[in-house]
Amino acid sequence: MDLRHLRYFVAVAEEENIGRAASRLHISQPPLTRQIQQLEEELGVTLFTRTPRGMTLTQAGELFLDEARNIRALVEQATERTQRAGQGKLGRIDVAIFGSAILDAIPKLLLAFRNRHPDVKVVLHTMTKAEQIEALRQRRISVGFNRMLAPLEDLETRQVTTEKLLLAVRADHPLARLESIPFAELQHHPLVLFPTGARPSFIDKVIGLCSERGFQPKISQEVGDAVTGVALVAGGFGVCLVPESATTLQFPGVVYAPLSDTPPNFHVDLSCLYRKGDASPILAAFLQTVAEYGKS
Amino acid sequence: MDLRHLRYFVAVAEEENIGRAASRLHISQPPLTRQIQQLEEELGVTLFTRTPRGMTLTQAGELFLDEARNIRALVEQATERTQRAGQGKLGRIDVAIFGSAILDAIPKLLLAFRNRHPDVKVVLHTMTKAEQIEALRQRRISVGFNRMLAPLEDLETRQVTTEKLLLAVRADHPLARLESIPFAELQHHPLVLFPTGARPSFIDKVIGLCSERGFQPKISQEVGDAVTGVALVAGGFGVCLVPESATTLQFPGVVYAPLSDTPPNFHVDLSCLYRKGDASPILAAFLQTVAEYGKS
DNA sequence: TCATTCAATACCCACAGAGTATGATAAGAC
DNA sequence: GTCTTATCATACTCTGTGGGTATTGAATGA
Structure with missing residues (x-):
């Protein structure tokens, strides 16, 4: 039995007439007769009663x-859903983030992706770089x-955003009174650094x-996160x-001050990381959103 | 797309290896490769990632x-159910009965049919002969x-049972004292007859x-029923x-007495009636049960 | 470096599905 | 009653496609 048999059968059942059904199916009458006979024979069941006026079920x-x-x-439905899945419009993607990455870019990016692909379930996992x-x-x-991704053999990276540092x-700190703080001042004050763990990290920057x-x-x-x-x-x-994105984190008694006289490359990148040669259409759609987000 | 494509696809997906899937399907490897390619092309979706170790979804x-x-x-499931329907094991049959036919044979017969064909819904309709x-x-x-069915052009009859008359x-009637009542006595006593309506009927008998x-x-x-x-x-x-079957109807103050010295053919038949040339397998199964019931 | 193990390709054959022409049968029309 | 018309079924031919064998290509691991 074939899907063709079903298509033909439904047509004949609806038309109650082999000739009309045949023309509706854009074939001639004899093959349709044969297909219906075949179907009946394979099932071992008489599906129609033949009358000189047509066929009745x-x-x-x-x-x-x-x-x-x-x-x-x-x-x-199966083909439709599969095609949507193949276009990255249906399915699931597992995404890893790190502690303070949720502060700025990531939520906006995920929101944009969700709006564009409402039937893709995004599952977030908080992991360190090594994980x-x-x-x-x-x-x-x-x-x-x-952040601070070194090139790897089997994994591709793509920059998402770049931020300056504050x-x-x-x-009540003396430096807080300055309009902008000269970078050299840093050598006179103890520094809190993050994150601990896998190198190279923001600490090394x-x-x-x-x-x-x-x-x-x-x-x-040294501490774990921002x-x-x-x-x-x-x-x-x-x-x-x-x-800069960490400034969304308002903390009583803490201010964020810009620096002046900074060294070159005084900013830090946020990148994403994925497998080289991963042909998943959902990943492609996700990276598409990432790329467009980076532009804006 | 064909059911064959689905069968092949499932095999490959389960084996994760075209060669093994092919031998499981009793075909050689190249046609299977082609069918999978066809399926992917028709859907416009990559269903497998090809690796030198096999295929993964x-x-x-x-x-x-x-x-x-x-x-x-x-x-x-569809073929199985249709086949059961084709064998008269699944479906529905509409059966007409008349007033007092429910007294004896019909309930037993329906019970026997129900037991043998539990998935056939029997729908009862009470109708006169003409209806x-x-x-x-x-x-x-x-x-x-x-009862009393005359031969008809387009309808077939089959005798179910035959009963003698009481x-x-x-x-407190004088006749009630007799062991058995001579038939000729009937000419001296007024008779209640049934059923009214379509002739020939039991009255004519x-x-x-x-x-x-x-x-x-x-x-x-003359009254409508027994x-x-x-x-x-x-x-x-x-x-x-x-x-005789009416004697299941116990009525206070009424007794059923046998008759003696009766004319020949002193009994009445219960028959069933169906369309000539009705090929319904459920009807066939029903008539089968009727026939076997008649024997016992 | 070579053997092994996959999938993919090239090419051929046979069968089944589709077409045309025709037959069989029963219902309406006159 | 006869003829026409509608229906489904059959006979026969042809072509497209599913399946076969032989081979190639690619990647892995001994």
Whole structure:
């Protein structure tokens, strides 16, 4: 039995006339007769009673008509859904983020993707950089967001945004009174750094900027994420360089001040990471949104 | 797209290897490759990622696998149900009965049929003989039960049972004292007759039996059915000839007495009536049960 | 570096589905 | 009653496609 048999059967059942059904199906009458006979023979059931006025369904035929319509509808639905899945419009994507990445770009980006692909379920996982890389290789996630990504053999990176850096200081700190803080000032104040864990990280970026200017920062404390870092600034542990997006994090008694006289490349990138050669259409759609987001 | 495509696709998806899937399907590898390619092309969707180790489903492929399995299960179920319908094991049959036919044979027969064909819904309609004939011609029913059926052009009859006749008399009636009542006694007592309506009927049977013996019965009253007839006997309207099965109808103050010295053919048939050339397998199964019931 | 193991391609054959022409049958028209 | 017309079924031919064999291409692992 074939889907063709079902299509033909439904046509004949609806027209109650082989000739009309044949022309509706754009074939001639004899092959249609044969197909119906074949179907009946294969089922071992008489589906129609033949009269000189046409064909009428038997009771078994009525039942089979219902079933045939169901099957055809299901087939249509299956192709439609599969095609949507193939276009990245239906399905699921697992995305890794890191602690403070949720502060700015990521939520906007996810919102944009959700609006464009409402039937794609986005599952978020909070992971460190090392965890993201492993999860990508094990195919537990399709894309991860992070900073300071070094090139890798099997993983591709793409820059999402770039942000300049600001200094988080206590409101009652002497530096807070300045309009903008000269970068060199950093050598005189203890620094809170983040994140701990996998290198290279934002920590190395800050240390690198300092050494470009010929000094080594005084490290007051290393912490896991920007939130904790700013909290320690409030607690008097020193000052802390943060990406601009972290300023959405308003903390009582802490202000974010711009710096002047900064070294070149005084900014930090947010990138995403995915498997080389991953042909998933959902990933492609996701990266498409990422790219358009980066432009704006 | 074909059911074959689905069958092949499921095999490949399950084996994750075209060669193994091909041997499972008892075909060689190249045609299977081509069928899968065809399917992908028709859907416009990549269902598998090809690796040198085999084929693994894409996300869209996973979805399509679900759908394909559903469709195949539905097809299987459809053929199975249709075949059961074609064998008269599934469906519905509309059966007409007349008033007092429900007294004996019909319920037993329906019970036997129900037991043998539990998935066939039997719908009962109470109709007079004329109504049954019209309903049969209009295909509103498939079979009717009645007595005294004359041969008809387009309808077939089949005898179900034959019953002898008994006389319903009041318990305080002089005849009730006799062991058995000589038939000729009937000419001295008023008779209650049933049913009114379409001729020939049971009434004609009784009158015929009397005239065979050379007398005309005194007709006390004509009523619609046996129940009313026996009720009038209880009320003193006279005596009433009833088929044996009516004795299940116990009425206070009425007894059923056998007759002696009866004319030949002193019994009445219960027959069923159906369309000539009706090929419905459910009717065939029903008539099969009727035939076997008649034997026992 | 070579053997192994996949899928993909090239090419051929046979069968089944579609076409044309015709037959069989019953219902209406006159 | 006869003829026409509608229906479905059959006979026969042809072509497209599914399936077969042989081979190539690509990647992995010994």
